[in-house]
Amino acid sequence: MSIVNLQILKKEAIQLLIQIINTPSISKQENKVSILIEDYLHQYGFYVKRKFNNIWTENNNYSKKKDIQTILLNSHHDTVKPGKNWITDPFSATIKQEDQLIGLGSNDAGASVVSLISTFIYLSSLSELPYRLVLSITAEEEISGNLGVRSILPELGSINLGIVGEPTKMQVAIAEKGLIVLDCIAEGKTGHSARNTGINAIYIAIRDIEYLRSLSFDRKSDFLGFTTLNVTQIQGGIQHNVIPDICSFVIDIRTNELYENEELIDMIQKKIHSKMKLRSLHLNSSFINPMHPIVLKAKFIGINTYGSPTLSDQSTMPFSTIKMGVGDSVRSHTPNEYVLISEIMEGIDIYICLLKDFNF
Structure with a gap:
């Protein structure tokens, strides 16, 4: 794969998010949206694996050393049910004032989904990376379901670091309740x-x-x-x-x-x-060593770190993770949920800056 044009990827990310919003994907009803995302990845030649409504793929431009480290990029395509008081149709993407994209799941976590996908495609088109990269877009996050990311973790191989895409204003949550x-x-x-x-x-x-x-x-x-x-x-x-x-x-x-x-x-x-x-015993708090290389890299490029009070799929991952994504968690689960198109553009740039020259 030759190096992908980043500007084209960014435009495609917005169009993909519009399609995702227009495809209802309430928890346990994510099949259509998972197929939509799978088809998009197929266009770039990736072999996509599936289990239930979870899909994942990996790059092949990494060193084949036996001790190669692996980074997981993960976010979820399911949404909560829309509440009352929506002015627009929650299942129909609406662009307001050219920059505001309104729709159910736009902020939580569609913006992170498309930004991580764009980042993955771009990094996979570069010359050899010093790590293996796995992208997973998973189901049932909003209900902490058994058929979500937990169901595929054993099939992803050894993971050394996870980046979980949730709306954090592209700050890095190094701990989560x-x-x-x-x-x-x-x-x-x-x-x-x-x-x-x-x-x-x-x-x-x-x-x-x-x-x-x-x-x-x-x-x-x-x-x-x-x-x-x-x-x-x-x-x-x-x-x-x-x-x-x-x-x-x-x-x-x-x-x-x-x-x-x-x-x-x-x-x-x-x-x-x-x-x-x-009810459950697996939703543990998450914490990464503040001296972990990914945290140090984030701080080096000017990203703030903090502790998050909200739960995500981090709680199911038995390896080092950070939570970092596009949008603002204050908007999640609210009527007329939205994300800014400019936030997605910037989010893709920040993800790439964090990972392009990263090494463990």
């Missing part, structure tokens, strides 16, 4: 409210929730701050004159890298009376 969700059930005994009999499960839940409200975690991360806990849902009672025997509530915990998930779960279970059921 993890997530634990606990479903809790307080159990009592039914009785007639007029006779004041039975054991009120709501009162048991209230005592537990009051304890959780006062619970604090003293290990403060330099990048992620404190681990936080909130009770975010509660439900109990079947009618006004029956003492409820069941009250359920949900705990949302955002973790830093200083706690193991099992440690936090054990700590909570010992202190509350309600039974707990764990």
Whole structure:
């Protein structure tokens, strides 16, 4: 492959993003958009592998040394369901004032998808790279689904570094909070409210929730701050004159890298009376050594680093990762979600600048 014209790639990136927006890809319904992206990569001669609605490919312009390092470029093509209050059609790309591209998934994470694809194609057209490069565009990120990137990681081979494309204003998140969700059930005994009999499960839940409200975690991360806990849902009672025997509530915990998930779960279970059921244990906090070569390169070219409070597919990756992408997370999951075309142009340039002369 001869060196690809970068200006042409950038124009194609915008057209590809428009097509992606116009192809509904709510989580678990990403088949059509995955085919769209696969077809685009085929135009540049790449052999694309597929599992479920995940697609991936790799460059072949790398040194064939046995100890070659591998970089994964990853982002997701699924979206949340559109909420109310959209002025435009969320599934129809709209360009406003020449620079603002509006549509569901434009910012989260379509802009990063097309920017990483353009970066991958450009780098794959250069002379020999000192690393193997894998591009994966994956599904079910918005629901942390089992058929997303987690399902293909064993098939990608050994990965040394991951760059996860999410809207970070092209800053580098070198740490990311993890997530634990606990479903809790307080159990009592039914009785007639007029006779004041039975054991009120709501009162048991209230005592537990009051304890959780006062619970604090003293290990403060330099990048992620404190681990936080909130009770975010509660439900109990079947009618006004029956003492409820069941009250359920949900705990949302955002973790830093200083706690193991099992440690936090054990700590909570010992202190509350309600039974707990764990939804998942794999959404870990992420952290990369601030002295890692990719972080040092980012700082060298003037990119800021920070700790991110939001969850991404980083949580499923058992290797060093950074989160870095086009757009602003404040716009994600909002009506009239948008990205600036100029942000995509600049994002492609920054990705290339970060990786073109990079070495481990």
